[in-house]
Amino acid sequence: MGSTHEITDGDLVHLRRCVHLAREALEAGDQPFGSLLVDGTGTVRFEDRNRVSGGDHTRHPEFAIARWAAENLTPEERAASVAYTSGEHCAMCSAAHAWAGLGPIVYASSTEQLTAWHAEWGVEPGPVAPLPVNAVAPGVPVRGPAPELAEEIRLLQARSAGAA
Structure with missing residues (x-):
């Protein structure tokens, strides 16, 4: 399906909430990621933030x-729902999304951006390959990144990495 930069004004409203959740995660001692699920009628049905600080690294909001x-x-x-997230799904979350049969993913920042930022700051790679959603779940439509939110997310990620 592939990534596109066609982020709508409605998408930005939800993505800004995801960034807020990412900030909450960082303030709670977690990595800065936040996500929400919007049903086919436009209602937010579920939202969460990263919760990996307790040692369970599968506690991603996605x-x-x-x-x-x-x-x-x-x-x-599920198929009619849209997942919004501050950062593109990791491979684990992409697989879970596809197996659950969820609809499109809209992300504010991409795996490519995060990987580049981490390299710039000298952050060691994690144990899972940093793959874009469609490398893991080729049938899932994706939209992103949102250039309007890139600097804000970069700053949250920099704080998390100790680079700010």
């Missing part, structure tokens, strides 16, 4: 969305 959706929405509702 993974929580997939689990919540699988338990609470019909397959049709």
Whole structure:
């Protein structure tokens, strides 16, 4: 499906909420990521932030969305939903999203951006390859990144990495 830069004004409203959740995560001692799920009628059904500081590195908000959706929405509702996130899904979360049968992903910052920032700051790579969503889940439509939010997210990631 591929990535596009066609972020709408409506997308930006939800992405700004994701950035707010990412800031909450950072302030709570977690990595700065936040996500939400919007159903086919435009209603926010679930939102969360990163919660990995306790040692469980699977506690990503995107993974929580997939689990919540699988338990609470019909397959049709899941397919009609849009996941918004401050950072493009990692490989684990991309797989969970696809297996749950969720609809499009809209992200504020890309894996490519985060990887470049981490390299610039000397952050060691994690244990999972930094793949874009469509390398893991080729059938999931994606939109992003949102240039309007890049600097704000970069600053949150820099604080998290100790580079700011």
